Amino acid sequence: xxxxxxxxxxxxxxxxxxxxxxxxxxxxxxxxxxxxxxxxxxxxxxxxxxxxxxxxxxxxxxxxxxxxxxxxxxxxxxxxxxxxxxxxxxxxxxxxxxxxxxxxxxxxxxxxxxxxxxxxxxxxxxxxxxxxxxxxxxxxxxxxxxxxxxxxxxxxxxxxxxxxxxxxxxxxxxxxxxxxxxxxxxxxxxxxxxxxxxxxxxxxxxxxxx
Numbered sequence: 001x002x003x004x005x006x007x008x009x010x011x012x013x014x015x016x017x018x019x020x021x022x023x024x025x026x027x028x029x030x031x032x033x034x035x036x037x038x039x040x041x042x043x044x045x046x047x048x049x050x051x052x053x054x055x056x057x058x059x060x061x062x063x064x065x066x067x068x069x070x071x072x073x074x075x076x077x078x079x080x081x082x083x084x085x086x087x088x089x090x091x092x093x094x095x096x097x098x099x100x101x102x103x104x105x106x107x108x109x110x111x112x113x114x115x116x117x118x119x120x121x122x123x124x125x126x127x128x129x130x131x132x133x134x135x136x137x138x139x140x141x142x143x144x145x146x147x148x149x150x151x152x153x154x155x156x157x158x159x160x161x162x163x164x165x166x167x168x169x170x171x172x173x174x175x176x177x178x179x180x181x182x183x184x185x186x187x188x189x190x191x192x193x194x195x196x197x198x199x200x201x202x203x204x205x206x207x208x209x210x
Contacts, residue, residue: 005076005144008065008096009050012072013043021093030091034067034077037098044069044096051091055082059108064141067096076141078105101142106175108134110147111182121157125188128152132182135163136175145169150182160184 013024013031020043021031029045054060060079067077076099083093099105111133116122135148148166155161164179174180 004146005064005066006054007068008046008054008077009068010044010046012069013045016043025092030094032094032096034075034096034098037075037100039098042069042072046094048091051094055091062107062136064099064105064107064144065096075099076101099141101140103141104138105141106136106138107144109137109139109145109172110134111150112147113150113152113183115151115153119152119155119185121155121159121185122152124157126157126185127188128183129186130183132180135182137168137172138175139169139172143169143171145172148172155185157185157187 010032011029013020013029015023024031024045025048027045028048030048030051032044032046034042034044054063060082063078065077065079067075077096078099079094080097081095082091084090085092111130113128113130116128119126119128122128137145137148139145148168150161150166160181161183162179162181163174163176166182168174
């Protein structure tokens, strides 16, 4: 299932060079360039505040966008660079690369957990501790999964869920090659405290025996 690809709205920038870029900034835009995809580069302007909002949302460089420019066909793009003011650290220029549907890209995909009611460990009072709510996967631009699913059926207290335990969508592969942890089922706090006390008592007993 393909996820919803966010829009990035831009305007064609008339003129090129530093003069046109400075003019764009004065008018409340961030100048940019769109390249690749077998087409000529396209100079654009993006609304400054709209771009800043997306930047603050995080992971801008690993998000696939649907670029909308009036008079042009929509195209999927990914940002390959954001230049910033060295003093204010605010965006001054961005580079966008066009993608074909067959292009391979790295994106963060949301992790969902299902069948909580079928997990014995949760019924006993255990807690689901989510280590990675999102996982970076290498996917095909034309077939981006909306999420990956972790089935909690049969999970007990103490179980650790690794990326290798999850069935990934066809064509998707983790960018991290090791078998990293996604989540675990922790014991109830009361039980953890009791176990800690038992461990302390055992340690004291051993010390006395010595």
